[in-house]
Amino acid sequence: MPENDRKIMSGVNKSVLLETHLFKLLNQAQLQRVVDSTRPVHLCAGQMLFTKGQQANSFYLVVTGYIRLFRSSRDGNEKIIEIVRSGGIFAEAVMFMAQPHYPVNAAAVGDSLLYCFSNKVYLELLCQSQELCFALFGDLCIRLHQLLNEIDRLSLQNARYRVVQYLNDLRSGSDTKVINLDIGKKTIASRLSITPETLSRIFRELVDDGIISISGKRIDIYAPERLKL
Amino acid sequence: MPENDRKIMSGVNKSVLLETHLFKLLNQAQLQRVVDSTRPVHLCAGQMLFTKGQQANSFYLVVTGYIRLFRSSRDGNEKIIEIVRSGGIFAEAVMFMAQPHYPVNAAAVGDSLLYCFSNKVYLELLCQSQELCFALFGDLCIRLHQLLNEIDRLSLQNARYRVVQYLNDLRSGSDTKVINLDIGKKTIASRLSITPETLSRIFRELVDDGIISISGKRIDIYAPERLKL
DNA sequence: GGTTAAAATTGATATAGATCAAGGCATTAA
DNA sequence: TTAATGCCTTGATCTATATCAATTTTAACC
Numbered sequence: 001m002p003e004n005d006r007k008i009m010s011g012v013n014k015s016v017l018l019e020t021h022l023f024k025l026l027n028q029a030q031l032q033r034v035v036d037s038t039r040p041v042h043l044c045a046g047q048m049l050f051t052k053g054q055q056a057n058s059f060y061l062v063v064t065g066y067i068r069l070f071r072s073s074r075d076g077n078e079k080i081i082e083i084v085r086s087g088g089i090f091a092e093a094v095m096f097m098a099q100p101h102y103p104v105n106a107a108a109v110g111d112s113l114l115y116c117f118s119n120k121v122y123l124e125l126l127c128q129s130q131e132l133c134f135a136l137f138g139d140l141c142i143r144l145h146q147l148l149n150e151i152d153r154l155s156l157q158n159a160r161y162r163v164v165q166y167l168n169d170l171r172s173g174s175d176t177k178v179i180n181l182d183i184g185k186k187t188i189a190s191r192l193s194i195t196p197e198t199l200s201r202i203f204r205e206l207v208d209d210g211i212i213s214i215s216g217k218r219i220d221i222y223a224p225e226r227l228k229l
Numbered sequence: 230m231p232e233n234d235r236k237i238m239s240g241v242n243k244s245v246l247l248e249t250h251l252f253k254l255l256n257q258a259q260l261q262r263v264v265d266s267t268r269p270v271h272l273c274a275g276q277m278l279f280t281k282g283q284q285a286n287s288f289y290l291v292v293t294g295y296i297r298l299f300r301s302s303r304d305g306n307e308k309i310i311e312i313v314r315s316g317g318i319f320a321e322a323v324m325f326m327a328q329p330h331y332p333v334n335a336a337a338v339g340d341s342l343l344y345c346f347s348n349k350v351y352l353e354l355l356c357q358s359q360e361l362c363f364a365l366f367g368d369l370c371i372r373l374h375q376l377l378n379e380i381d382r383l384s385l386q387n388a389r390y391r392v393v394q395y396l397n398d399l400r401s402g403s404d405t406k407v408i409n410l411d412i413g414k415k416t417i418a419s420r421l422s423i424t425p426e427t428l429s430r431i432f433r434e435l436v437d438d439g440i441i442s443i444s445g446k447r448i449d450i451y452a453p454e455r456l457k458l
Numbered sequence: 459g460g461t462t463a464a465a466a467t468t469g470a471t472a473t474a475g476a477t478c479a480a481g482g483c484a485t486t487a488a
Numbered sequence: 489t490t491a492a493t494g495c496c497t498t499g500a501t502c503t504a505t506a507t508c509a510a511t512t513t514t515a516a517c518c
Contacts, residue, residue: 071377071380071381071385072385073385073386077385079380079381079384079385081377081380093369093370093373094370096363096366096367096369096370097367097370098367103374103377104377126362126363126366127359130355130356130359130362133355133359133362133366134325134355136366137325137362137365137366137369138325138326138327140322140325140366140369140370140373141322141323141325141326141369143373144322144369144372144373144376145332147373147376147377147379147380148300148310148332148333148376150380151300151308151310151376151379151380151383152300152308154380154383154384154422155308155383155422156300156301156302156306156308157302193383193384
C-alpha cells in the first residue's frame with residue numbers, strides 16, 4: 001500500500017510528547033517548533049509505513065497500536081526485528097546517515113496512530129542543546145544493547161528459551177501471574193525467529209510441563225520459578 | 230587472565246588518533262587532553278581485556294592486532310559479535326549507560342596493542358563540541374546498522390551465504406582475486422555463528438564448485454560473479 | 459629436525475526446528 | 489444456520505547444521 005494512502009488528521013497532543021524522553025527536555029519554544037512540524041499518521045491494520053531502502057526524512061512515535069519493523073529475505077521469509085508499542089520511538093537513528101534510507105520495513109500490526117517527526121527540525125534542536133544530545137546518546141546506547149541481546153538470543157539460545165524470555169519480558173513490569181498476549185501468535189513467532197508451528201509446540205510443551213496454561217490470548221503462569229530454560 | 234597482567238608502555242602516537250574519525254575533529258588543546266589521559270595497552274594472544282558485566286570506564290582503539298568481542302552461553306558456546314581490526318574503536322557506546330558495564334567480553338586474537346581512552350575525558354569533550362557529538366552520532370548509527378545486518382544474516386540467511394558474504398566483505402576495498410585470511414578459521418566460524426566443521430565443509434563446497442581455491446590462509450577466487458548465494 | 463600441541467579436515471550420526479499437509483476452531487458475513 | 493476466511497494446532501517428514509570421533513595438516517618449540 002502506498003505511503004500517501006493514509007488518513008491524515010491534524011492535532012498533535014503535546015502531553016504525549018512530554019512523556020517521551022527525547023522530547024521532555026525541550027523548552028516551550030522548542031516544543032512548539034516540534035509540534036508545528038509533526039503530523040499524525042493513521043495506519044490501518046497491516047498497512048505499510050515505509051519500506052527498506054526508502055529515503056528517510058522522518059522518524060516516528062507510536063501513539064496507539066503497534067508497528068512491526070522487519071526485514072525480508074529474497075525467498076519470502078520475514079524476520080521481525082522489533083515490535084514497537086505505544087510510547088515507543090523508531091527510526092530516530094537513521095537521521096545521522098549521510099544518505100538517510102530506512103534500514104528496515106515498517107508496517108502497522110493493528111490500526112495504529114503515529115506521530116511523524118521531521119529529522120531536519122530535530123537535528124536543529126540537537127545543535128542547540130547539549131542536554132538533548134546526551135538524551136539521544138542514551139537512547140542509542142539502549143538500542144545498541146537491545147540489538148546485541150537479540151544477536152545473543154539468535155546465536156546462543158534455543159527456541160524454547162527465547163519463548164520463555166519473551167513471556168518473562170511481557171510479565172516484567174506487571175509481575176502478575178496472568179499474561180495477555182497483545183499480538184497474534186504468528187507475529188510473535190516471527191519476532192522470535194521461529195515458525196508459528198514451532199511456537200505452538202513450545203507453548204504446548206510448557207503447558208504439558210505444568211508451567212503455564214493457555215486459553216486463547218490469555219496465559220496463566222503456574223510455576224514462575226520454572227519459567228526459565 | 231587478570232586485567233592488571235598487561236604490559237604497560239608509555240607513549241601514545243598522536244597521528245594514530247588523528248586518523249580516527251572520533252578524534253580528528255579535536256583542536257590542539259583537546260587532543261592533548263586526550264593524549265594525556267590515554268594509555269597504551271599491550272595484550273598477548275588470547276588475553277582477556279574485559280569481561281561482560283565488568284564496570285566500564287574506558288573505551289578502546291585497536292592500534293595493532295585484533296580484538297574479538299564475544300558473548301558466551303552457559304553451556305560454553307561462544308559467539309563472536311565482532312572482530313575489531315586495527316583502526317577500529319570499540320566500547321565507545323557504553324559510556325552513555327547510567328551504570329556503565331561492558332555488554333560483551335573482549336579478548337586479543339593475536340598479540341595486540343590498544344589505546345585505552347577515558348570515558349570521562351571524552352564526555353567532557355563532547356560537552357564542548359557539537360561537531361564531535363555529531364561525529365559520534367554518525368558512528369553509533371553505523372554500529373546500529375551493522376548489528377541490524379548481523380541479525381538479518383543470522384535469521385534470514387543460511388551458513389553458506391554468510392560465508393560468501395564474509396569473503397566478499399574481505400575482498401571489498403582491495404578488489405583483487407586473492408584473499409588472505411588474517412585470522413584462524415575457528416575464529417571466523419564463531420564470527421559467522423557456525424562450527425569450524427561446517428565452515429570447512431562450506432569452503433570445500435565452494436572449491437568443488439570451482440568458485441575458489443584454498444591453500445592455508447590464502448584463498449584464490451576463480452569465479453567472483455558466482456561468489457553469491 | 460623431531461616432537462608435541464593445536465588447527466583443520468573428513469566421515470558418520472544426531473537433532474532442533476522447518477516444511478508440508480490436514481484438521482479444528484474461531485469470527486465475520488449472508 | 490451455513491458458508492467463508494484466517495488463525496491456530498497437530499502430526500509426519502525433511503533438512504541444515506551440530507555433534508562426536510578419527511585423521512591429517514600445520515604450526516610451535518626444545
